[in-house]
Amino acid sequence: xxxxxxxxxxxxxxxxxxxxxxxxxxxxxxxxxxxxxxxxxxxxxxxxxxxxxxxxxxxxxxxxxxxxxxxxxxxxxxxxxxxxxxxxxxxxxxxxxxxxxxxxxxxxxxxxxxxxxxxxxxxxxxxxxxxxxxxxxxxxxxxxxxxxxxxxxxxxxxxxxxxxxxxxxxxxxxxxxxxxxxxxxxxxxxxxxxxxxxxxxxxxxxxxxxxxxxxxxxxxxxxxxxxxxxxxxxxxxxxxxxxxxxxxxxxxxxxxxxxxxxxxxxxxxxxxxxxxxxxxxxxxxxxx
Amino acid sequence: xxxxxxxxxxxxxxxxxxxxxxxxxxxxxxxxxxxxxxxxxxxxxxxxxxxxxxxxxxxxxxxxxxxxxxxxxxxxxxxxxxxxxxxxxxxxxxxxxxxxxxxxxxxxxxxxxxxxxxxxxxxxxxxxxxxxxxxxxxxxxxxxxxxxxxxxxxxx
Numbered sequence: 001x002x003x004x005x006x007x008x009x010x011x012x013x014x015x016x017x018x019x020x021x022x023x024x025x026x027x028x029x030x031x032x033x034x035x036x037x038x039x040x041x042x043x044x045x046x047x048x049x050x051x052x053x054x055x056x057x058x059x060x061x062x063x064x065x066x067x068x069x070x071x072x073x074x075x076x077x078x079x080x081x082x083x084x085x086x087x088x089x090x091x092x093x094x095x096x097x098x099x100x101x102x103x104x105x106x107x108x109x110x111x112x113x114x115x116x117x118x119x120x121x122x123x124x125x126x127x128x129x130x131x132x133x134x135x136x137x138x139x140x141x142x143x144x145x146x147x148x149x150x151x152x153x154x155x156x157x158x159x160x161x162x163x164x165x166x167x168x169x170x171x172x173x174x175x176x177x178x179x180x181x182x183x184x185x186x187x188x189x190x191x192x193x194x195x196x197x198x199x200x201x202x203x204x205x206x207x208x209x210x211x212x213x214x215x216x217x218x219x220x221x222x223x224x225x226x227x228x229x230x231x232x233x234x235x236x237x238x239x240x241x242x243x244x245x246x247x248x249x250x251x252x253x254x255x256x257x258x259x260x261x262x263x264x265x266x267x268x269x270x271x272x273x274x275x276x277x278x279x280x281x282x283x284x285x286x287x288x
Numbered sequence: 289x290x291x292x293x294x295x296x297x298x299x300x301x302x303x304x305x306x307x308x309x310x311x312x313x314x315x316x317x318x319x320x321x322x323x324x325x326x327x328x329x330x331x332x333x334x335x336x337x338x339x340x341x342x343x344x345x346x347x348x349x350x351x352x353x354x355x356x357x358x359x360x361x362x363x364x365x366x367x368x369x370x371x372x373x374x375x376x377x378x379x380x381x382x383x384x385x386x387x388x389x390x391x392x393x394x395x396x397x398x399x400x401x402x403x404x405x406x407x408x409x410x411x412x413x414x415x416x417x418x419x420x421x422x423x424x425x426x427x428x429x430x431x432x433x434x435x436x437x438x439x440x441x442x443x444x
Binding site: 002003004005006008031032037077100102103106107188189 | 290293309310311313332333334335337340343346347348349351352353354356357359400403418419421422423
């Protein structure tokens with residue numbers, strides 16, 4: 001492994017300055033469960049890892065009436081161990097509680113899961129269906145990017161040299177909102193999704209005002225499917241949900257690899273889209 | 289040339305003050321710098337849990353933590369699990385239930401199980417299996433490990 005410096009940044013400005021100084025040879029570092037593995041495997045050749053866990057903004061975890069602010073360095077367990085947050089965001093708990101095992105969840109978080117930009121990242125689709133906005137800081141100040149536009153390829157994102165994710169801004173669910181994430185894995189825990197789907201719905205009575213469906217591990221990035229749009233204005237019926245699930249399945253562009261074949265993944269996306277839409281509708285009805 | 293950094297932490301209840309290269313994992317720091325070889329290296333990429341230690345009250349894979357990161361923190365390893373010459377109830381139960389064969393995964397399982405019982409003294413079998421999913425064992429088939437943890441939970 002190439003020897004690198006460890007920079008414990010105390011502010012966003014300090015972190016950005018350290019990242020900018022080293023360009024592509026520096027990376028932000030939070031949970032370390034991807035960064036240290038990449039560095040050790042020689043996939044990243046680094047001169048510095050910039051620890052962003054000691055910055056107030058990256059640790060923010062604040063549930064407001066209109067917005068939930070989730071800092072980039074917040075580990076998974078803080079989402080599901082908070083009674084308030086887990087009650088408001090069961091769809092995020094679905095993801096945060098299956099990213100690795102307990103050891104990983106002590107350190108890894110939804111922010112790092114997003115930045116790692118794996119097509120199979122369990123947290124990314126859940127963030128997308130919650131209409132998450134990503135706040136990024138860099139040498140030229142802050143900018144915001146929609147979570148569905150964040151990943152640009154396997155392991156690649158809109159984060160440029162000198163930039164870092166600061167926080168995720170997630171709309172606080174209104175009455176009638178529900179979301180869910182499910183994946184298919186041979187093992188229940190500590191596994192990587194063969195395919196995964198997150199869905200969300202906003203209900204008014206039994207009418208779907210809006211919906212989002214996002215697909216994991218079936219393309220070079222997580223995919224925001226048009227299946228959600230197809231449900232807008234329709235009743236939350238089994239037939240309508242099945243039709244939307246078919247659309248999700250048709251929009252999957254999987255490859256065959258050691259985890260599964262393209263055919264299996266296409267099928268799984270349909271099943272998971274139906275199940276997560278049904279679960280999201282159930283949760284939306286409970287949240288009324 | 290990357291310079292070593294100074295780290296001051298609490299390790300198994302004792303203050304430690306040492307220098308470590310900033311790119312060295314906590315696992316290698318414990319084993320090579322501090323001479324605590326009870327924590328084992330398995331996969332070295334955050335999958336197997338053999339290197340599990342307790343960092344500020346949470347279990348972590350020490351291969352995915354930098355030694356430099358623990359400055360100001362509290363770390364507990366298998367060496368601090370029981371008083372010298374004694375066994376922790378979990379260690380005793382692992383022996384009685386034959387919950388180990390080669391032993392490489394054992395320190396990690398013990399550290400994880402201790403954290404579980406501190407959080408929840410009476411976990412169900414499902415809770416135990418779920419909590420220990422981040423610890424892999426290639427010898428026992430897990431049943432004996434789960435039984436050993438249940439034995440301690442039942443007697444608490």
